[in-house]
Amino acid sequence: MTHPVPIHFRPVDLDQLPHLPGRIAVLADTAKSLSAGLRRLDRLTKGAILRFLNSEAFGRLKPGEAVELAWPAGLLAEAVQIIRLPRRADVAQARKAGGAIGRALSPSGTTVLVEGHAMAAEIAFGTAMRAYDFSAHKTGERKEAGPVQFMAANPEALAVAAAPGAAVAEGVFFTRDLVNEPANILTTYDFAARLAAMQELGLDVEILEEEQLAKMGMGALLGVGQGSESPSKVVVMQWHGGEKGAAPFALIGKGVVFDTGGISIKPAAGMEDMTMDMGGAGVVAGVMRTLALRKAKANVVGLVGLVENMPDGRAQRPGDVVRTMKGDTVEVINTDAEGRLVLADVLWYAQERFKPVGMINLATLTGAIIIALGHENTGVFSNNDDLCNAFLKAAKAEGEGAWRMPMGDAYDAKLKSRIADMMNVGGRDGGAITAAQFLQRFVKPETPWCHLDIAGTALLKSDSMLAPKGATGWGVMALNRLIREKFEGK
Structure with a gap:
């Protein structure tokens, strides 16, 4: 790296x-x-x-x-x-x-x-x-x-004084490397192996394979990857730096190592950039690396769903119905709205297994958020003002643009399906919001939660103040600060 x-x-x-x-x-x-x-x-x-x-x-x-x-x-x-x-x-x-x-x-x-x-x-x-x-x-x-x-x-x-910054830079660079890698190098195998190698830093790392995911009922996640030769995986990284036995804070990342759009295939122009569709998982990995390097005094678990969205004879079709780990069914209207299907199962698994004190998921989820906010700000959606405000404060302190977006029942109603519990899309208007509403259906009411749509900030076409053209590592600095200030008492 x-x-x-x-x-x-x-x-x-x-x-x-x-x-x-x-x-x-x-x-x-x-x-x-x-x-x-x-x-x-x-x-x-x-x-x-x-x-x-x-x-x-x-x-x-x-x-x-x-x-x-x-x-x-x-x-x-x-x-x-x-x-x-x-x-x-x-x-x-x-x-x-x-x-x-x-x-x-x-x-x-x-x-x-x-x-x-x-x-x-x-x-x-x-x-x-x-x-x-x-x-x-x-x-x-x-x-x-x-x-x-x-x-x-x-x-x-x-x-x-500079040592803590060195640990953050190491985490940011790890994220940038992951996001910049081409998909023929960063397969689901390679991604999982890079995360497993962080055990040498003191992280506990588990790799859950397709057979295990099927037994747990992760039908939404597995449906996304079923058209790929690369098997889907979930990687769990745990950092035990806080009080023994205390519930952790959870970070969840979308790790689509390449996104063709599946059967609802994307236009050819610009598809090469979809190597960055694992950006959310990359940020989670970078934060976990930073926490381990600086020996953070907090309990944090990072979970990433690693899949590849490809079209072949086994690929998921528009109109298919999948069953999530939660038990809800989803009518897949658009196979290019796959990231939310991955996150739905990993969000539910994180809550069922770890009962976290709060959780934040990151995903290059929608083009709609770029239309709304451009490349200057990540879209922030939340069910909890305290967690959301703490994150926005941390992002501002680190100079990482973030802007809170609305949510509400009217947006949620757009996901109603004729044949299943919900559809995976709700139309073009308010597309970033309806994607967040979909995810919220897999968040328990008692769990403080934020969804960060980093589609516009994970990779840039021009230089920025602290990064050359390409992957930015957006979010590693802000999330590291949030964990330090909210869960480490300093």
Whole structure:
């Protein structure tokens, strides 16, 4: 898997500056207030730093944005990257600054002169997050980033402050790798094996196979995958970091490793992106990895339903009726509305077995949520204001866009079937909402629950502040924070 770029923390040594190769990144607030490092660089470059800080170009920079001075006189370095960052920067500005650094790491090495900046740990986190590069399937010479060192006034304290962020970045990268992988690599077999390998981190991992799922009555989930050569699976990951015997918090993810739409087949254009239809399961896996790496003091269980939605002679047909683990029957109107069928059985199983204190499911569930919210926000649906508000607060603190959507009986009525207990779709209008209403039918009234529709945020066609084009890992940061603040007491 891809690991975050190693960042080393060193004491400030301004005498090294003339001899450093690669790129030197420095933080600047105003031309009137220069740090010791900026003053030294200004002398070495015969006033080039101060001239730039007094220019209109620097004045136009927003906090966290950067400009490079290439091959500055008086330095061995190939460039000095100047990042505008207020001394009292907030978390988002500091991570943006780190993102600017991570986007431009040099193969010859990068030195970041943070000195005593209060947000140095967040800058380091942003640097690691943006330096991600998924290149597992590229051949030829790779230009990997050289050594990255942060020169800080107190490097030992900075290393301690940055450690939790390193665990989060590792979880985000695990999620991104899963979402970016092509479906001929990330089969249900391979996905389950990658999750099983996390036992070495202290997670308890079980893989439930089709025969077991059939005995438990998971007819909805099994119906989705019956047209594929790859067997359907449910993987259960448990982290026991809290009070012994206490009920866990549950995370449930949709893991459709490839979605053709089944017999209700999707258009060819853009179908290649359906390798990301396991994004919900990928986020659950990334959160569980983060919790294990940072030894979270909470009990959390992550469950993912792994299937492939393919059309063949055994595939589920429109008009079929399946029986869920709960016992309810579903008329399958559209085989491309398969994710909710997977989640229905896994949600019910999670409640029956673990009786969680609450649960959140994640899924790249509907195109309708992209029409509603674009790619800036995940759609949030919930039956519990306390859990929903806690999640929205955590998402806002981490800079991960999330917006609560409505639910109600009028939407639920659209799922009425003539021949079964319900249909799996309720028409085009309000499609993201009726999908949430379907899922709520498999949530017990006493269980606090949120449904996160990440169809618009799991994978982007352009760069973002902390990620290159492709998988974002959206949700790992917010869910990790939610668990820390709501279930760990800090």
